[in-house]
Amino acid sequence: MAPAAGTEADVLVVGAGPAGLLLAGEVSAGGASTLVLERLPGPTGESRASILHARTMEIFAERGILDRLGSLPDGGRGHFGGLPLPLDEADPDHPYAGQWECLQSRLEPLLEEWATEQGAEIRRGHQVTGLTRGADRVTVEASGPDGTSRRCTARYLVGCDGEHSTVRRLAGFEMVGEDATREMLRADVRGISLPDRRLRRYPGGTATAYRRADGTTRLMVHDNSRPPSHLGRAPEFAEVAAAWARVTGEDIGAGTAVWLDSFDNSRRQARHYRNGRVFLAGDAAHVQMPVGGQALNLGLQDAAALGPRLAARVTGGCTDEALDAYQSERHPAGARTLANIQAQAQLLFGGSELDGLREVFGELLEKEPVRRHLARMISGLDSPPAPPTVRRGSRSTAPLKRSTTHGRPTMDRLTGKTALVTGSSRGIGRAIAIRLAREGALVVVHYASNDDAARETVTQVEKEGGRAFAVRAELGVPGDVHELFVGLERGLKERRGETALDILVNNAAVTTSQGTAPEDVTAEQLQQYFAVNAIAPFLIVQRASQNMPDGGRIINISSALTRFAEPGQAAYSMTKGAVEQISLHLAKHLAPRRITVNSVAPGITDNGGPAFDIPEVVEQMAQISAFKRVGQAGDVADVVTFLATDEARWITGSFVDASGGTLLG
Incomplete structure (x- = not known):
C-alpha cells in the first residue's frame, strides 16, 4: 500500500x-x-x-x-x-x-x-x-x-x-x-569456571552465575555496599570482578569479558x-x-x-x-x-x-x-491477547490453546479493570462476579447481610486465581450508597492505590419467590421494592460515575417479567421497568464519556432456591424457555461479561433478552 x-x-x-x-x-x-x-x-x-x-x-x-x-x-x-x-x-x-x-x-x-x-x-x-x-x-x-x-x-x-x-x-x-537506589553489574565472561547459582543472596549482596552452551558464563552481581554509579553505562571488567569478589569471595580476574552491562531498579x-x-x-x-x-x-x-x-x-x-x-x-x-x-x-x-x-x-x-x-x-497470560489482524505469509503450525481456569475458558479481557457487582453473595450476582474475575477484573463483592455467603464468593474467585474483596452495605436504607462506596473506595485504594471503578453491575434486588397478588401488595412492600430495586441502582450509578473513567461499563439487571404478564410479580416488575428506564436515559447522558449503559433481562434462572431442587417443578419451569431448560446463572453471567468488555463498546441503551427465548411466545 x-x-x-x-x-x-x-x-x-x-x-x-x-x-x-x-x-x-x-x-x-x-x-x-x-x-x-x-x-x-x-x-x-x-x-x-x-x-x-x-x-x-x-x-x-x-x-x-x-x-x-x-x-x-x-x-x-x-x-x-x-x-x-x-x-x-x-x-x-x-x-x-x-x-x-x-x-x-x-x-x-x-x-x-x-x-x-x-x-x-x-x-x-x-x-x-x-x-x-x-x-x-x-x-x-x-x-x-x-x-x-x-x-x-x-x-x-x-x-x-x-x-x-x-x-x-x-x-x-x-x-x-522513582529513581534508582540499587544496581546490578552484568557480564558474559570466558575462561572461568564457577558453580551455577540463581540469584543467591550473600551477606554483602546477590549473585547469579550460569554457564552457557557456548562456554561463556553469564554473571550478575549486586553489591549492597555500593550505591548506583553506572546508570545504564557499561562497567569495566575490573569493577565487575571487584564486586564479585566482595560479594562471593571468588576471584574471576583471570577471565575475559566478551560483554559488559549494568542495570538498576529505576521505575x-x-x-x-x-x-x-x-x-x-x-x-x-x-x-x-x-x-x-x-x-x-x-x-x-x-x-x-x-x-x-x-x-x-x-x-x-x-x-x-x-x-x-x-x-x-x-x-x-x-x-x-x-x-x-x-x-x-x-x-x-x-x-x-x-x-x-x-x-x-x-x-x-x-x-x-x-x-x-x-x-x-x-x-503475560493475565493480559488481554493482541487484537486480531489480517496477515500475509506463513503461520506457525504449532497448535495454540486458549488458557483455561479449572476447565473454564478465560481470555483475560478485563485485566487491569475493577468491577462492582451488587448482590453478588449468591445466585446470578455470584456467577457474574466469578466470571468477571476470570477475565482478570478485580471484583468488589457487595452483599447486604450474609457474611458467610460473601466470603464463599470471594473464596471461589481466589481459588481460581482471581482477585476479589467483599463490602457490606444494606440497600434501601438511609446512607446505603455512601456506606457502599466508603467500603469500595477503601478496598480499591488498598489494592490498587486508586479508586477508579471501570465496571458496575446493578444486580441486587428484592422479591418473593411465590409473588404477591396485586390486591395484597402493601404500601410498605412497594416502598421497599422501589428503594432497593430502583432508587438504589439510580443512586449507585450516580455515585459510580464519579469514580468511572471514560469508556466504563454499566450493566443493570432487569427481568423478562417486564415483557410478559405475571400478576403475582406486578410490584417487582414495576421496579424492573424503572431499571430499564434508568439504562435508556443514562445511556444517552453518559455517551459523551463513552460509558455504555445496558439492561440485561434474565428469565427463570436457577438461583439456588429450594424450588430448583424439585424435579417436577424444574421440568414445568423449563417449558417456558424456547430451549426447554431452566437458565443457569452462568448463562446470564456470560452475557453481562460480554457487555463489560471492549467488544461491546458500540452497544448502549439496549435491552438484552437473556431469558433463553422466553419472550418468543
Whole structure:
C-alpha cells in the first residue's frame, strides 16, 4: 500500500530493537507502509535479554516467527524475587507454558528479516534530532550515516527507542516513577569456571552465575555496599570482578569479558502512551529492572497490541477509539509489571530486615493458587491477547490453546479493570462476579447481610486465581450508597492505590419467590421494592460515575417479567421497568464519556432456591424457555461479561433478552 500523499510512510517507527521490529512487521502485514529509523549501523550483538514467556511465544507462533526460531531451549523454572516459581504452572494446558531461552543477538536479526518480508523499510545509522507535528502528520528530522540531515513524514510516529527515548523527550511525554537506589553489574565472561547459582543472596549482596552452551558464563552481581554509579553505562571488567569478589569471595580476574552491562531498579512509566499522532512502546514507555526477562516480553506485547490497531486505522478498518484502547489495555499491563518487579527487587536486594517477608512469601508459594497467580502474571497470560489482524505469509503450525481456569475458558479481557457487582453473595450476582474475575477484573463483592455467603464468593474467585474483596452495605436504607462506596473506595485504594471503578453491575434486588397478588401488595412492600430495586441502582450509578473513567461499563439487571404478564410479580416488575428506564436515559447522558449503559433481562434462572431442587417443578419451569431448560446463572453471567468488555463498546441503551427465548411466545 502506498503512503498517503505528502508522507513518506503511513507509520514511522524509531528504534529497531525487538519491539520496534515486531511493530513494523505488524503494521506492514496489516497493509500500511512502514519506515523504521535506527541509530545503530547493524543489529546488536548484545544479549541484554534472553527469555521469552508464554504470551510472547503465542504472539510469535501466530505470526510464523516461532517456526523461524526453531527449537528453543528450556529457560529453567523461573523465580519471584529469587524464590523458586515454576512458570509452567501458569497454565498446565498451554503449549508454551514456562520460559524459553532466546538470546537477543539471535532474535533481532530474525525479526528484522521477518519485518522486511512483510514490507517494512529499515534505515540504519539514522539518529532522530527533531520532531514537528501537523494536523494530519508527523515530521522528524534525522541525521543520516554521512552526517547529512533529512526529513521523514508519516501519519503516525511510534517511539520504540528505549529507556532514553528521543521520541519521548521531543514529543513531551511525562514520565512518573522513582529513581534508582540499587544496581546490578552484568557480564558474559570466558575462561572461568564457577558453580551455577540463581540469584543467591550473600551477606554483602546477590549473585547469579550460569554457564552457557557456548562456554561463556553469564554473571550478575549486586553489591549492597555500593550505591548506583553506572546508570545504564557499561562497567569495566575490573569493577565487575571487584564486586564479585566482595560479594562471593571468588576471584574471576583471570577471565575475559566478551560483554559488559549494568542495570538498576529505576521505575518509571509514561503517564500516557499516546500524544496525538505519537505513540510509545517498549522501554520508551516504561523503564524497569529486567527481572526474569519481563522487560523484553512487555515491550513485544506492547508492539503486538499497537501494530494491528495502527494498520487498521490507516486502512480504514477502525476508528480513532481503537488507538485510544492501546492506552487502556497496555498502560495497566505495564503498571502491573512494574509493581511486581518492584516487589521482586525488594525481596532480592533487601537485607536481613526482609528475612521475615521472604519466609512468608516462601510459605505462600507453597500454595498452588498463589503460584498460578504469580506465574500467569509474569508469563503475560493475565493480559488481554493482541487484537486480531489480517496477515500475509506463513503461520506457525504449532497448535495454540486458549488458557483455561479449572476447565473454564478465560481470555483475560478485563485485566487491569475493577468491577462492582451488587448482590453478588449468591445466585446470578455470584456467577457474574466469578466470571468477571476470570477475565482478570478485580471484583468488589457487595452483599447486604450474609457474611458467610460473601466470603464463599470471594473464596471461589481466589481459588481460581482471581482477585476479589467483599463490602457490606444494606440497600434501601438511609446512607446505603455512601456506606457502599466508603467500603469500595477503601478496598480499591488498598489494592490498587486508586479508586477508579471501570465496571458496575446493578444486580441486587428484592422479591418473593411465590409473588404477591396485586390486591395484597402493601404500601410498605412497594416502598421497599422501589428503594432497593430502583432508587438504589439510580443512586449507585450516580455515585459510580464519579469514580468511572471514560469508556466504563454499566450493566443493570432487569427481568423478562417486564415483557410478559405475571400478576403475582406486578410490584417487582414495576421496579424492573424503572431499571430499564434508568439504562435508556443514562445511556444517552453518559455517551459523551463513552460509558455504555445496558439492561440485561434474565428469565427463570436457577438461583439456588429450594424450588430448583424439585424435579417436577424444574421440568414445568423449563417449558417456558424456547430451549426447554431452566437458565443457569452462568448463562446470564456470560452475557453481562460480554457487555463489560471492549467488544461491546458500540452497544448502549439496549435491552438484552437473556431469558433463553422466553419472550418468543
